[in-house]
Amino acid sequence: MSRRLTIDPITRIEGHARITIQLDDAGNVADAHFHVTQFRGFEKLCEGRPFAEMPSLMARICGICPVSHLVAAAKACDRILAVRPPKTGSDLRELMNLAQIVQSHSLSLFYLAAPDLVFGFDADPATRNIVGIARTNPQLAGDGILLRKFGQRVIEILGGKRIHPAWIVPGGVETPLTAEKRDEIRAMIPDAYAAVDRTLTWYKANLMGWAEEEASLGNFKSAFMAMVEDEGNVTHYDGRLRIADHDGALIAEFDPRDYAEHLGEFVDDASFLKPTYLLSRGVTDGMYRVGTLARVVVAKGFGTPRADAELESFRKVFGPTPSSSFLYHHTRLIEILHGIEKIEQLLKDPDILSDRVISNAQVNRNIGIGVAEAPRGTLMHRYVVDDDGIVQTANLMIATGHNASAMNAGVLQVAKKYVHGEDVAEGMLNRVEAVIRCYDPCLSCSTHAAGQMPMIVDLVDSRGDVIRVLSR
């Protein structure tokens, strides 16, 4: 008799989701599925709207990473206008995107993942949260808040508000940067460096303690995809997409606008999330990962000295092509450092204060594709507009969609280790959630439960009858 285990809801991720673990007749884990249970409908609701609204409309998808949607949407609109923003316009967009990467990674690492890292994956949920960290590790909690505030404040300085600024627009950005604002951002950088340095020291000192998690949380072979610039370093704003195999061997490198020649989407009947796959390998074998881990696997480096030094020591420990999704956390931390460095670099260029920040044009193309690296991975927007600029269709490929198959593989790996027949080993639920959290899946803007995790596990037999309900 086959059974099904359902974990619902999963907490401390951005959105609502549910996990089903399918057991075979012998009681062994046969398959695992990560379902997204919420429906948003953004691709549909933007039909009929003027294209210039798309950046702001699409930013509403998420309150955590609105800037990535702003960037991808504005780049797609640039294509519709058939213009290239002035260099300062592009640089300012990149600056804001980096600020968001810093704040989003800080949220993921300090607020969502750190409770497991600090207190252990099986600690009492009443203390295993950010408030618990503030009590026992006030420096760590303070650094997390500082780094998140840094990123949010930079976004606010540039765009006028922290969430959903309407500053990134088709053709460039709305207003130039002033010297006062630049200096205000610069003045915050030393504290941000200090906070990330302290956190890196803490993280590396505890590395050995997480060896088991590194070995078992989403540790499998897969391809990786990320955007790289001309020299092969990580870029979050504009470059070529590179897909590498688990051993680093190049599978493809292409202009992001040609993504449809390399990536496919399929509809998963059990989830509102549309997973993607490598066309050359098919739906079943086409799994790949995106995000911070993928970026450090496919790219040569970050192209900034401090992050590259950290990356070098990371590679000494884990090799050039690490396979464990647990390392998303570590690479996220290194990328926070890179974000601050790159922001500092961009602000050093005197041209960053140039008044030429936007290229104006009318509709010159009917299709626009915009691709950028969001905190969680590659983000793609594709719009088709009529000659008046009214959106006819929109298609989005989101980081969590790229990672969907890899998340299933991670859950399956954990389930196989912890579930045997009706026996569910202690700590299984915590680790299933932990493996999902490695990817920092952004299922949409949503709140996060604090304290006791409300979790229900249904044991369902092959006829669909619930034979046992576990809850806490």
Next chain:
Amino acid sequence: MTVHTLTIDGVERAGVEGQTVLEVARESGVEIPTLCHLDGLCDVGACRLCVVEVKGSSKLLPSCATAVAEGMEVTTDSKRLTAYRRTIIEMLFAERNHVCAVCVANNHCELQARAADLGLTHIELDTVNPALDVDASHERFAIDHNRCIMCTRCVRVCDEVEGAHTWDVMGRGLDARVVTDLGMPWGESTTCTGCGKCVQVCPTGAIFEKGRPIATTKVTRPYLPYLKTNSQEVSA
């Protein structure tokens, strides 16, 4: 020139024959909220936001379209008036699809501002959610009927100031729409001069410059009274 004396909110005021209650009130520094009214254009009493109580009348009267009279006793502010005004704004929001967050006129919108003035934070009425088009066929401008409140300022400015009369109203009640050239796409209009006055007078983000991102509509209206007064003087 006949002068009438009247009281507004208990204070004695004087107005010239033909002046509206709204004009006299504003001259006296008494603020009455309006939406369809715009200095320089004729008044049509479309929005009813400027309703006032007049002693002897059981009905509320639109101050923009009510002439002053001798001995009139006008109340511009009362619980009853506030309730009516709030309901009017609420009905405007419920009738079409107003999404401030992604609107070109966000923070520059008169509908939004009046709602804020009246402390309207939620819509309790069921929304109609009609499926309405955006006409972006004009080279420079577009109209999003979702945001139109049928104030007809565009119709009046186009007729009275520009003299083109491109805009007009079609249909009745919930089905009423402003149209260009008897319902042709704006871009095919042969009467539109492309002057942009309709963009300048639109109180919401319904008529806007194409390609402008959200919250960036900038309107410059001071020229309107000048143009109107000038044209009246010339014709007189």
